Amino acid sequence: MLKKNNHNYKHLKKISSFSFIFIFYLQLLMAFLFFDYKQVFADPKSTSVLNQIVTAQKDTETPVFKAKVIGKLPKDARHFTQGYFFIGNKLYESTGLKGESALYHINAKTGTTVEYRCLREYFAEGGTELNGHIHLLTWQDKVRFIIDPKTLKIIETKPLSGEGWGICNADLDNTKPLLWYSDGSATLRLMKVHKNFDWEQIKQITVYDPKDKKPVDCLNELEFINGYIFANIWKSNKIAIIDPNNVGKDGFVPVMAWLDCQDLFKEQCNENKHNMYWNAESSVLNGIAWNKEKQKLFVTGKLWNKSYELSLPNLVLESVQ
Numbered sequence: 001m002l003k004k005n006n007h008n009y010k011h012l013k014k015i016s017s018f019s020f021i022f023i024f025y026l027q028l029l030m031a032f033l034f035f036d037y038k039q040v041f042a043d044p045k046s047t048s049v050l051n052q053i054v055t056a057q058k059d060t061e062t063p064v065f066k067a068k069v070i071g072k073l074p075k076d077a078r079h080f081t082q083g084y085f086f087i088g089n090k091l092y093e094s095t096g097l098k099g100e101s102a103l104y105h106i107n108a109k110t111g112t113t114v115e116y117r118c119l120r121e122y123f124a125e126g127g128t129e130l131n132g133h134i135h136l137l138t139w140q141d142k143v144r145f146i147i148d149p150k151t152l153k154i155i156e157t158k159p160l161s162g163e164g165w166g167i168c169n170a171d172l173d174n175t176k177p178l179l180w181y182s183d184g185s186a187t188l189r190l191m192k193v194h195k196n197f198d199w200e201q202i203k204q205i206t207v208y209d210p211k212d213k214k215p216v217d218c219l220n221e222l223e224f225i226n227g228y229i230f231a232n233i234w235k236s237n238k239i240a241i242i243d244p245n246n247v248g249k250d251g252f253v254p255v256m257a258w259l260d261c262q263d264l265f266k267e268q269c270n271e272n273k274h275n276m277y278w279n280a281e282s283s284v285l286n287g288i289a290w291n292k293e294k295q296k297l298f299v300t301g302k303l304w305n306k307s308y309e310l311s312l313p314n315l316v317l318e319s320v321q
């Protein structure tokens with residue numbers, strides 16, 4: 001009996017040791033499987049510092065700035081954003097698609113619509129301000145509009161040869177009647193606007209990537225910031241920063257720096273999982289607005305539910321010091 005009990009005791013002890021080892025390794029396995037590395041190692045401070053670092057690509061001198069978000073503004077996720085710009089402290093957004101195109105005056109503090117004008121029969125594209133008027137492009141409708149920013153009424157309709165994509169100012173002091181516009185290619189055209197709103201091309205540049213020496217096609221929404229042109233590239237999450245005065249042979253201009261907005265797009269993909277209109281193919285980065293008075297930069301995209309305030313890359317900030 002004693003022998004039997006002793007045997008049982010040993011047996012139980014064996015089972016107990018085995019269970020202990022089994023549970024220990026099971027816990028170890030669970031910890032390994034569910035360990036949240038991002039949670040533990042993501043130090044907001046170091047991430048922030050990293051975002052500020054300009055990292056040069058291995059085989060080129062073109063610096064890449066990672067977008068550093070310093071604020072967020074709600075945005076109507078139904079808007080297929082094509083143009084984004086400030087007039088003073090007032091924010092404007094143009095939206096595309098036939099049947100849905102419109103021009104919006106947006107409250108720059110809340111992101112809500114103050115006023116809007118439907119342009120349903122057109123496919124509206126980029127817009128900008130020049131001498132108190134909004135200049136708005138259409139994609140393939142062969143017209144551009146001159147619009148009163150207060151009433152959003154069309155004052156003039158002018159012809160547009162080719163496609164219209166993005167448009168921005170071209171003069172630092174905004175005193176010369178000059179505008180840059182894009183047409184989906186790697187070429188930007190500098191247009192002089194006359195008093196009757198006719199315009200004539202006085203210069204053109206072709207933007208290329210110094211890395212592969214190839215033209216950067218699909219230059220889209222534009223913004224003129226401290227003498228540089230910011231152009232987002234359609235279907236990418238990158239913004240090219242271009243110095244329009246750095247013109248080389250045959251009008252070629254290298255990308256001076258890249259602003260990498262990939263993280264913003266990833267956040268939008270995540271936040272719009274249940275947005276029935278969302279399509280990662282078309283809901284891309286498209287919209288750069290610079291508030292010159294407050295020195296604030298906002299970027300957004302088609303069907304995005306937010307507009308992101310970004311810190312301006314040092315490279316661009318320092319240029320005006």
Ligand SMILES: [Ca+2]
Pocket residue numbers: 083084085127167168221222223287288289
């Ligand atoms: Ca813009």
